[in-house]
Amino acid sequence: MNIETTKLELMRLLLNTQKESVLEKIKDIFLKESSQDWWEEMNEEVHQDIELGLKEAENGQVKKQLDI
Incomplete structure (x- = not known):
């Protein structure tokens, strides 16, 4: 069975x-898959940058943006 036949x-x-x-189960499968895709598509350097940013935010090491 090809993918188009399976989709139909x-x-x-x-x-x-x-x-x-x-x-609901089908919806959950799609939500789980879509929430993982963006992370898996990024390279390790981006993963490390994001994790570093999260750690800095947890430690209060963030700069507040000024509204201009």
Whole structure:
């Protein structure tokens, strides 16, 4: 089965279900996948920069931006 056929079959199943629990599980899968993608797409240097920024913020080592 190719990917387009799989997508069509999933759409058919999705449209035909009346089970809210099934829809919630599918939604959770997509949310979990999309929340991980952006992190995985970045290289290690960016990961380290973000983690450093979070640690600095936790330690109060941040500069406040002035509203101009």
